[in-house]
Amino acid sequence: MVSVLDEIVVHKRTEIAAAKAERPLAELERHLDDASPVRPFAAALATGDSMRLIAEIKKASPSAGLIREDFDPVAIAQTYSDHGASCLSVLTDERFFQGQLEFLTAVREAVALPVLRKDFLIDPYQLVEARVAGADCVLLIAECLTETELADLYARTIELGMDALIEIYEPENLDRVLALNPRLLGINNRNLKTMTTSLSHTLDLIERVPNDVLLVSESGIRTHEDVVRLHSAGVQAMLVGESLMRSDDIGEKVDELLGRDHNTI
Numbered sequence: 001m002v003s004v005l006d007e008i009v010v011h012k013r014t015e016i017a018a019a020k021a022e023r024p025l026a027e028l029e030r031h032l033d034d035a036s037p038v039r040p041f042a043a044a045l046a047t048g049d050s051m052r053l054i055a056e057i058k059k060a061s062p063s064a065g066l067i068r069e070d071f072d073p074v075a076i077a078q079t080y081s082d083h084g085a086s087c088l089s090v091l092t093d094e095r096f097f098q099g100q101l102e103f104l105t106a107v108r109e110a111v112a113l114p115v116l117r118k119d120f121l122i123d124p125y126q127l128v129e130a131r132v133a134g135a136d137c138v139l140l141i142a143e144c145l146t147e148t149e150l151a152d153l154y155a156r157t158i159e160l161g162m163d164a165l166i167e168i169y170e171p172e173n174l175d176r177v178l179a180l181n182p183r184l185l186g187i188n189n190r191n192l193k194t195m196t197t198s199l200s201h202t203l204d205l206i207e208r209v210p211n212d213v214l215l216v217s218e219s220g221i222r223t224h225e226d227v228v229r230l231h232s233a234g235v236q237a238m239l240v241g242e243s244l245m246r247s248d249d250i251g252e253k254v255d256e257l258l259g260r261d262h263n264t265i
Contacts, residue, residue, distance in 0.1 A: 003193035003194075004062050004063075004096075004193065004195060005143060005144065005193055008062075008093070008095075008096055008120050009120060009122060009144055011095055011096075012093075012120050012122055013122070013123075015094075015095075016122070016123050016125055016126065019125065019129070020125055025124075025125055025128065028125070028128050028129065028132060029128055031132045032128065032131060032132060032160070034132075035131050035132050035133075035134060036108065036109075036134045038131075038136050038161045038162060039112075039113070039114040039115075039136045040114060040136070040163075041087055041114035041115075041116065041136045041137035041162075041163040041165075041184075042137070042163045042183045042184050042214060044086045044087050044113070044114050045086055045087060045184070045214055045216070045236065045237045046214055046236070047086070050231075050258075051227055051230070051231040051235070051236070051237065051238060051258070052086040052087075052236060052237040052238075053084070053085045053086055053087075053237070053238060053240060053254065053257065053258060054085070054086065054087045054088065054089050054116065054216065054237060054238065054239040054240070055080035055085035055087075055088055055089070055240060055241075055244060055254065056088070056089040056090075056091070056118065056239060056240060056241030056242075056244065056245070057073050057076050057077060057080075057088060057089065057090045057091065057103065057107065057241075057245075058089075058091040058097060058099070058118075058241045058242065058245055059071045059091070059097065059098040059099065059245075060096075060097055060098040061096070061097055061242070062096050062097075062195065063190075063195035064242060066098075067242055067245045067246060068245045068246065073090065073103040073106060073107050074106050074107060074110045076245075076250060077107040077110055077111045077113075078110060078111060079250045079251045079254075080111075080113075080244075080250070080254060081111040081112070081113050082251065083250075083251040083254040083255055083258075084254065084255075084258055084260075085113060085254065086113070086237070087113055087114045087115070087116060087137070088107060088111070088113050088114070088115045088116065089115075089116040089118045089139075089239055089241065090103050090104040090107055090115060090116065090117065090118060091103075091118045091119070091241075092104055092117055092118065092119045092133075093118075093119050093120060099118075099119075101117075101129060101130075101133050102133075104117055104130075104133050104134060104135060105133045105134050108133075108134035108135075108136075109134070114136040114137060114163075115134065115135055115136050115137070116135065116136070116137040116138065116139060116165060117130040117133070117135040117137070117138045117139065118139050119138075119139065120141065120144055121138055121139065121140055121141075121144075121153065122144055122145065122149070122153075124152070124153065124156050126138075127153065127156050127157055127160055127162075128160070130162070131160045131161070131162060135162060136162060136163065137162055137163040137164065137165055137184075138157055138162055138163075138164055138165070139164075139165050139167055139186070140153055140154060140157070140164050140165070140166045140167065141167045141168075141188075142166060142167065142168045142170075142173040142176070142177050143168070143169055143170060143173065147176050150166070150176070150177070150180070151180060154166065154180050154182070163183060163184060164182065164183075164184065165184045165185075165186045165216060165239075166180070166182045166184065166185055166186065167185075167186035167187070167188050167218065168185070168186070168187060168188065169187075169188045169190070169191055169201070171204075171205060171208075174205060174208055174209075178209075178210065178213070182213060183213070183214060184213070184214050184216060185209060185213050185214070185215055185216065186215075186216040186217075186218050186239065187201060187202045187205055187206075187215065187216070187217055187218065188201075188218045188219055189201045189202055189217065189218060189219040189220040189221075190218070190219035190220065197219050197220035198220065199217075199220045199221065199226055199229070199230070202215075202217040202230060202233075202235060203229075203230070203233050206233055206234055206235065214236050214237060215234070215235050215236055215237070216235075216236070216237040216238065216239055217230050217235045217237075217238050217239070218238070218239040219239075219241075219242075221238050221240045221243065221257070222243040223256075223257070224256055224257055224258075224259050227257055227258070227259065228259070240257065243257075244257075
């Protein structure tokens with residue numbers, strides 16, 4: 001049975017081939033010198049003792065369909081920034097998430113926060129695309145990549161001056177990710193094959209994560225109680241998208257998650 005993740009990766013290869021044909025890598029790389037200076041993504045998450053928020057800008061997803069009809073990436077980014085997000089994540093996949101790389105560029109120009117390109121990155125070409133568009137960090141999903149591919153993409157990300165949030169779901173991928181000595185590790189609470197979510201997935205793996213790796217819990221974080229539970233267990237940052245994007249008042253929901261009226265985090 002073909003999973004959603006498998007389907008996405010197959011389509012992504014076709015998409016990348018078309019992009020290379022239209023704009024060869026050598027031509028794209030000539031624009032690197034014109035890219036905005038990199039903002040420190042990992043450092044922004046390491047500041048202070050409170051839970052840090054990577055707030056996501058996402059219009060739709062394969063599991064949820066359309067999430068937000070009144071979708072204005074720049075306005076959403078400004079709200080996130082005004083309400084205390086440490087970093088932003090912008091979905092750039094078009095077919096499955098209704099994103100665009102142009103959303104990232106527009107967001108990056110509108111706010112001062114570091115920005116992550118959230119996509120299914122399987123080719124060095126996409127890393128150059130990300131940096132030219134203004135990305136400060138990229139997501140690398142271990143489940144999409146062989147050991148060699150992951151190591152090569154991580155090395156190229158560093159060469160380009162960006163941070164990488166390396167994400168796992170499957171516990172057996174943890175050791176090969178940690179072998180790269182990453183600054184950031186994301187544990188996705190959503191199974192990308194079945195799209196089911198369990199917040200306890202991060203808590204089950206946290207003891208295997210070294211203290212010098214900044215841990216980001218992703219997906220399924222909906223309430224302040226969820227945040228307290230994760231932070232109390234030692235999680236330093238969270239990536240939240242759907243619960244914010246579905247809220248009638250995004251800023252109010254950010255305040256709620258961050259416990260602005262609480263003294264617990």
